[in-house]
Amino acid sequence: MRRLYLQIYATVLVVLAIAALGWNALSAARMGPHEMRMLSGLARLVDQLIPPAGRPMAEQQAALERIADAMLSEASIYTSDGQLITAVGEPIPFAPAEGEEGGWHLGGGPRPPGSPRVARENGAFRIQFQLGDGRWLLLRHALVYGPLFELGSGLALLAAAVAIGAYPLVRRLTRRLERLQQRVDALGSGDLAARVEVEGRDEVADLARSFNRAASRIGQLVAAQRTLLASASHELRSPLARIRMAVELAAGDARPALRAGIERDIAELDDLIGELLLASRLDAQPALEQVEDVDLLALVAEEAARTGAKVAGEPVRLAGEPRMLRRLARNLLENARRHGGSSSVEVSVSPLRPRGARLLVEDRGPGVPEAERERIFEPFYRPPGSRETGSGIGLGLALVRRIARRHCGEVRCLARAGGGTCFEVELPGAAG
Secondary structure, X not given: OOOHHHHHHHHXXXXXXXXXXXXXXXXXXXXXXXXXXXXXXXXXXXXXXXXXXXXOHHHHHHHHHHHHHHOOOEEEEEOOOOOEEEEEOOOOOOOOOOXXXXXXXXXXXXXXXXXXXXEEEOOEEEEEEEOOOOOEEEEEEEOOOOHHHHHHHHHHXXXXXXXXXXXHHHHHHHHHHHHHHHHHHHHHXXXXXXXXXXXXXXXXXXXHHHHXXXXXXXXXXXXHHHHHHHHXXXXXXXXXXXXXXXXXXXXXXXXXXXXXXXXXXXXXXXXXXXXXXXXXXXXXXXXXXXXXXXXXXXXXXXXXXXXXXXXXXXXXXXXXXXXXXXXXXXXXXXXXXXXXXXXXXXXXXXXXXXXXXXXXXXXXXXXXXXXXXXXXXXXXXXXXXXXHHOOOOOOHHHHHHHHHHHOOOEEEEEEOOOOOEEEEEEEOOOOO
């Protein structure tokens, strides 16, 4: 069967049919030869306890009361032609002596002559004996569990049948969905080679095939994007190198301001290309490549010397990739120098409990509005008004966040007391 909904529908129908057959079998359970023999023996014993028809009615009534009390039943005695003689409790309706009218005789197969007649009706169990002198003794025992119990039992039987019968199909389905979910999570975490094994020919199998096609297409697009990015970056650096050489050859030009501007633009383009290549490498290799024991304070101090930032704190060692951590510190320092105005940049390193390090980079610039503090970590985000000034964010802070998260850490932009901006980086250590 190809369609999943048809499998589920057919399973439910089969389970309901099995439950109905089982309940009918239980409800129509018939007494076997052993039970009928037991009731025949009981009839002979009762026949000996009841006085003959000629005895006084009080004696017959007393014997009938003893039998009814012992069997927790109502009892009635009828003549051979169905006339009521006496009764204990509500008189029990008399059934014909021959045939199966009135629902008598639950025994399977033909009923032996003279055997008791048995029936169950309206929450009661009744037996009809024929005594030796032709009279009839009828006993009716009220069942403790009545129709409501039978209804509850039927529902319980149905629930058990559905639970047992549907479990294999449901578990098989959920196992396949769980495997599909695991591969979707793997693809979402960056494993572009994640694929799902196609099982069956139903909708879940179609979904697995669709996922595999989508994952393959995504892998092809990402690979093409990486190839294009690497090629474009390489092609951009060639003319940049020629422009830099031309600027150096024009060192004697009488327009030093123009030459300085060109050199600055070249440096920015070169940095941007480097950041693009780093972003592409981070996409291609989500895990850290070379994890080492790094002294974060020493690493930050080396980068701070390039920008003239003030460094304070205490040595803290953590597991990480030195090149990536150096880029993180450099981008934060360059960002603070660029956007902090003429204020000095302050850097501090402190231990992070229970392990890791906390890095703070602070400036006294105009600060970042609260609504922008999260968006500045987006690639190439431009705050309002920056298009006129040309002061975009670029990839610097986006790379800072990605590097921090590769080390299982996080970076936040906070307001500095007294004005300015504070970037807080928490680095618990390398990713496993």
